[in-house]
Amino acid sequence: MTLIHENVNRGRSQTGWLDSFHTFSFGGFRDPARMGIGALRVINEDRIIPGSGFAEHGHEDMDILTLVLSGKLRHRDTIGNETVIAPGKAQLMSAGTGIRHSEMNASDTEPAHFLQIWLIPETYGGAPTYQQAALSPEEEARDWSLLASGRDGEAPLRLLSDSRVLIAFPQAGMTTRLPIGEGRKTFVHIVEGLATIGGERISSGDGLQVGESRLPDIDWITDGKALLFDMK
Structure with missing residues (x-):
């Protein structure tokens, strides 16, 4: 769900x-x-x-x-x-x-x-x-790029929790897969752009609270920017 x-x-x-x-x-x-x-x-x-x-x-x-x-x-x-x-x-x-x-x-x-x-x-x-x-250059981070992590040396910024923050800069027509970890909590924030997931339209400012291990991909209608939070 x-x-x-x-x-x-x-x-x-x-x-x-x-x-x-x-x-x-x-x-x-x-x-x-x-x-x-x-x-x-x-x-x-x-x-x-x-x-x-x-x-x-x-x-x-x-x-x-x-x-x-x-x-x-x-x-x-x-x-x-x-x-x-x-x-x-x-x-x-x-x-x-x-x-x-x-x-x-x-x-x-x-x-x-x-x-x-x-x-x-x-x-x-x-x-x-x-x-x-x-941040990673946009042309190098169309898919998820790690920005912050609770693990030493894994990301440019070090968090104090078992969490990761990833950023993506997809282009119109691209498909973004949500990397869901078993037993993890996931939240996606749409920073910019217009897209669909599972037939539902999503846009700037929307959030996706993810509760399944397998999910539909995000299909981008316009260029976009998104953050993914992967947490214990």
């Missing part, structure tokens, strides 16, 4: 500077059917107006993965990191015993559009860490 988390049923938070869609329950949005899956707790799709952003705030005991889709983010944190993240890059903070950071739009003229993803670590505590990595 595949449960489609339709984009139109996501939560939404809007302020003067932020427009945020929530795949899972977050902030004032609560849905018993959308409480996360496995280690995956948050997928927020955020848009920030020029010259604004998330002022310094704190986190503990959470892996926080950020992917910029357009525009640029300026990251600062209390363990000495200051950098600008643009499309084609990903950052991962493991908050550990505590870290404070800010994520501000690095432009005074262009909006910033990005995903922020939270995964729950298997052990709490430890020193906070920061990592940054380049």
Whole structure:
């Protein structure tokens, strides 16, 4: 069985500077059917107006993965990191015993559009860490490419749970197979594009909560981008 988390049923938070869609329950949005899956707790799709952003705030005991889709983010944190993240890059903070950071739009003229993803670590505590990595070039990652993993040395970014995050950049007309592991939990987030799975149409912002060992493939109508979360 595949449960489609339709984009139109996501939560939404809007302020003067932020427009945020929530795949899972977050902030004032609560849905018993959308409480996360496995280690995956948050997928927020955020848009920030020029010259604004998330002022310094704190986190503990959470892996926080950020992917910029357009525009640029300026990251600062209390363990000495200051950098600008643009499309084609990903950052991962493991908050550990505590870290404070800010994520501000690095432009005074262009909006910033990005995903922020939270995964729950298997052990709490430890020193906070920061990592940054380049995504695989799109032409080399039409099928799934490993971005983050809980296994040492397996992926550019190191998670603190038995999880893997993969990314794909399929082209129109391509078919993407879902690599389902026995006894694993799988969630797919459609970042961009239009496709079908099992005769159902899916599009940007939709999620696929996978509950079978064998599934229909994703057939792409347009060029697309997707994330796959493989978890214990």
